[in-house]
Amino acid sequence: MAVRTLSQMDAYAGAPEKKYTLYMLMLGFIALMVGTLFGPLQSFNYGGLDLYPFLKPVFQNYYQGLTLHGVLNAIIFTQLFGQAIMVYLPARELGLRPNMTLAWVSFWMALIGLLIAALPLLANAASVLYTFYPPLKAHWAFYLGAALFVLSSYVSIYLALEMWARWRKAHPGQITPLVTYMSVTYWLMWLLASLGLVVEVALFLIPWSLGLLDGVDPLLMRTLFWYTGHPIVYFWLLPAYALAYTTLPRLAGGKLISDPLARLVFLLFLLFSVPVGFHHQFADPGIAPYWKFIHTILTMMVAVPSLITAFTIAASLENAGRNNGGKGLLGWIAALPWNNPTVLAFLLGFLAFIPGGAGGIVNASFNLNQNIHNTVWIPGHFHLQVGTLVTMAAMGTAFWLVPHLTGKPLVARGMALASQWLWFIGMFIMTFALHWMGFLYAVPRRSHIAGSPIAMEAYRESAAWMVLNIVAGVILLIAAILFFYVLYATALQSRREPSQVMAEVPFTEVLSKAEGSSLAQLTERVWFWFGIALLLVVLAYGPVLFQMFTHMNPVPGVRLW
Amino acid sequence: MDENVHVIERYERAWIVFGLGMIAVFIVLIGYLMIANRGTIPISAGRVDATQVRSAGDFANPRVEQVGNEYVVYVQAFAFGYLPTEIRVKAGRKVTFNITSPDAQHGFQIERTNINPQVIPGEVVQVSHVFRTPGEYRIICNEYCGIGHANMVSKIIVEP
Numbered sequence: 001m002a003v004r005t006l007s008q009m010d011a012y013a014g015a016p017e018k019k020y021t022l023y024m025l026m027l028g029f030i031a032l033m034v035g036t037l038f039g040p041l042q043s044f045n046y047g048g049l050d051l052y053p054f055l056k057p058v059f060q061n062y063y064q065g066l067t068l069h070g071v072l073n074a075i076i077f078t079q080l081f082g083q084a085i086m087v088y089l090p091a092r093e094l095g096l097r098p099n100m101t102l103a104w105v106s107f108w109m110a111l112i113g114l115l116i117a118a119l120p121l122l123a124n125a126a127s128v129l130y131t132f133y134p135p136l137k138a139h140w141a142f143y144l145g146a147a148l149f150v151l152s153s154y155v156s157i158y159l160a161l162e163m164w165a166r167w168r169k170a171h172p173g174q175i176t177p178l179v180t181y182m183s184v185t186y187w188l189m190w191l192l193a194s195l196g197l198v199v200e201v202a203l204f205l206i207p208w209s210l211g212l213l214d215g216v217d218p219l220l221m222r223t224l225f226w227y228t229g230h231p232i233v234y235f236w237l238l239p240a241y242a243l244a245y246t247t248l249p250r251l252a253g254g255k256l257i258s259d260p261l262a263r264l265v266f267l268l269f270l271l272f273s274v275p276v277g278f279h280h281q282f283a284d285p286g287i288a289p290y291w292k293f294i295h296t297i298l299t300m301m302v303a304v305p306s307l308i309t310a311f312t313i314a315a316s317l318e319n320a321g322r323n324n325g326g327k328g329l330l331g332w333i334a335a336l337p338w339n340n341p342t343v344l345a346f347l348l349g350f351l352a353f354i355p356g357g358a359g360g361i362v363n364a365s366f367n368l369n370q371n372i373h374n375t376v377w378i379p380g381h382f383h384l385q386v387g388t389l390v391t392m393a394a395m396g397t398a399f400w401l402v403p404h405l406t407g408k409p410l411v412a413r414g415m416a417l418a419s420q421w422l423w424f425i426g427m428f429i430m431t432f433a434l435h436w437m438g439f440l441y442a443v444p445r446r447s448h449i450a451g452s453p454i455a456m457e458a459y460r461e462s463a464a465w466m467v468l469n470i471v472a473g474v475i476l477l478i479a480a481i482l483f484f485y486v487l488y489a490t491a492l493q494s495r496r497e498p499s500q501v502m503a504e505v506p507f508t509e510v511l512s513k514a515e516g517s518s519l520a521q522l523t524e525r526v527w528f529w530f531g532i533a534l535l536l537v538v539l540a541y542g543p544v545l546f547q548m549f550t551h552m553n554p555v556p557g558v559r560l561w
Numbered sequence: 562m563d564e565n566v567h568v569i570e571r572y573e574r575a576w577i578v579f580g581l582g583m584i585a586v587f588i589v590l591i592g593y594l595m596i597a598n599r600g601t602i603p604i605s606a607g608r609v610d611a612t613q614v615r616s617a618g619d620f621a622n623p624r625v626e627q628v629g630n631e632y633v634v635y636v637q638a639f640a641f642g643y644l645p646t647e648i649r650v651k652a653g654r655k656v657t658f659n660i661t662s663p664d665a666q667h668g669f670q671i672e673r674t675n676i677n678p679q680v681i682p683g684e685v686v687q688v689s690h691v692f693r694t695p696g697e698y699r700i701i702c703n704e705y706c707g708i709g710h711a712n713m714v715s716k717i718i719v720e721p
């Protein structure tokens with residue numbers, strides 16, 4: 001029967017990688033919790049309600065809070081979730097253990113980097129938002145901590161590739177198992193994608209903030225930032241996709257439709273994620289219009305793998321619904337296990353992802369982008385993606401993964417379900433309001449409008465939409481409280497009952513297998529495709545970056561907050 | 562089951578073909594619209610020394626200049642406002658904006674138009690537009706530029 005007094009040691013003795021995964025995951029959720037606390041305050045701001053005067057002793061201004069929100073949610077939480085999932089899943093699938101010393105090195109690098117960056121953030125010495133566009137200049141500790149944090153992901157790249165190499169040596173000529181394939185392409189994509197950020201921070205921003213450089217070229221910094229800034233969204237998204245492909249069908253009671261197609265999706269992300277960054281610089285001078293058009297075409301290409309995913313996930317869910325006895329055209333939807341909090345989180349997350357994806361195509365369309373560039377449409381858009389699907393996939397996965405890692409069963413299942421419904425409803429209302437406020441009234445993003453009578457006067461026509469932001473802020477606050485209660489109550493309870501929780505990762509079975517598929521064979525040549533991805537990047541960025549690096553126009557830093 | 566898989570694969574191919582077709586249509590449309598509205602595409606009108614913007618050159622003297630039947634406007638976007646403080650032009654004439662900043666990055670979005678360039682210190686950004694309808698148009702800074710960012714709102718008055 002259940003072992004009640006399993007000591008801390010015993011729980012992880014046979015599987016130290018579980019402890020590593022748990023620590024990465026929980027550190028990520030702590031970051032998410034702190035970051036998310038500012039979310040409702042921002043919603044209230046866009047409802048004309050300013051609560052920052054009450055926070056004054058601790059937080060100096062709106063932009064300090066917004067920087068914490070962006071950095072902790074979009075940089076820290078997302079990366080830690082990737083470092084947990086995209087190392088743990090292949091380890092389980094291959095039956096191998098990652099190099100544990102290096103795994104802990106990566107954890108400590110991430111934690112120390114986070115702490116170093118947190119100091120200036122909390123001291124209002126780095127309120128430059130998560131894009132930190134020069135010439136706004138933060139305290140050097142912010143750039144240094146961020147660099148250390150990001151470099152910890154390079155250790156994760158090594159961990160995943162090393163396990164893959166070990167497996168290949170033992171299984172020559174075989175096709176890489178699916179999750180491992182996803183992990184390998186994910187980490188290689190990130191290796192290529194992170195270069196811009198690493199060059200920007202290591203070669204320019206750190207020396208500049210230390211006073212070793214008088215100025216930096218703001219346009220070049222933007223270009224390096226967005227070189228990483230677009231693919232980073234796939235860095236956030238792909239762990240959610242990997243879980244949706246390889247665990248969701250099983251959890252919902254069905255099978256994945258096609259393994260080779262899933263590989264193709266990840267391969268396309270490896271190829272097309274990076275050479276598209278100019279779509280964040282449509283409004284910039286100094287990048288010729290034809291370059292903007294070239295990146296538009298490539299951006300449209302990167303919609304293809306998500307279109308395929310929409311099909312495959314929907315078809316796999318239909319397979320699950322019909323297995324559960326669902327009949328008729330739509331009956332399978334009702335037959336899905338909506339009362340399973342993990343499945344619910346994914347279903348609602350994908351539902352929000354559909355308008356999010358459509359909005360993404362709008363953003364990529366040059367002339368439409370001119371209407372919504374830097375308006376609140378933009379946070380409206382990405383809260384449907386990273387704020388909803390990615391975050392809900394993480395929350396939903398925590399509902400089985402934390403029990404699986406710790407042997408502690410999920411507590412308060414009803415609250416878990418409620419948190420996901422409320423998160424979905426709150427995000428839907430908020431993003432709906434933000435989209436319209438941006439599109440119809442040009443209400444700017446990142447703007448403390450509730451603290452500015454000028455702004456409140458300028459945007460008064462959007463008052464009806466503002467009310468929705470307040471409503472959404474309250475709903476999301478409740479959702480967050482429920483979720484974090486469930487998470488901590490589960491992880492911190494003393495009861496361990498391994499027999500009550502999922503012993504194995506719920507990897508799905510597939511209908512169309514990789515063996516004998518010529519498509520799977522083709523995708524297996526990972527290094528060849530990595531070379532092609534590199535070539536695409538050189539073609540799409542090389543000439544512009546060369547021009548910028550050889551004609552720098554440095555500008556001194558300013559602190560305006 | 563096997564039969565089922567084949568049916569799904571047929572739908573799957575159809576969906577991918579549909580997706581690619583849709584994307585091809587979008588790309589053609591975007592290319593066409595970019596060419597048709599090229600004046601609104603932000604381009605570079607040279608570079609300046611950001612530390613000299615307030616003291617020398619065209620931007621030390623922010624102004625609306627009438628050149629023949631058109632206007633050329635030199636705008637300084639600074640923390641936290643715009644110079645000239647008010648811009649007056651006549652409807653139906655082409656207005657070309659040249660904008661730069663002496664301090665941080667700013668925005669310059671003119672509501673109800675496609676004018677929305679990024680203002681970057683050291684770079685002069687150029688866009689042009691013909692205002693068809695007389696009235697007042699707000700100019701909004703939509704790039705975070707510091708503590709006064711939300712106050713950075715100005716206007717253009719288009720006279721009949």
Ligand code: HEM
Nearest residue numbers: 039040042043070073074129130379387391445446447476
């Ligand atoms: C309780 C839930 C949340 C609420 C109510 C919320 C609300 C908001 C609002 C209103 C903004 C716009 C602020 C502005 O432009 O001034 C914003 C920005 C942002 N949010 Fe959230 N958010 C939530 C959760 C999340 C999550 C889970 C993520 C990512 C994982 C996220 C990522 C971001 C990012 C990256 C920004 C942009 C920051 C910037 O412009 O610098 N948010 N959020």
Ligand SMILES: [Cu+2]
Nearest residue numbers: 229230279280
């Ligand atoms: Cu992007």
Ligand SMILES: [Cu+2]
Nearest residue numbers: 667702706713
């Ligand atoms: Cu400004």
Ligand SMILES: [Cu+2]
Nearest residue numbers: 702704706710
């Ligand atoms: Cu501003």
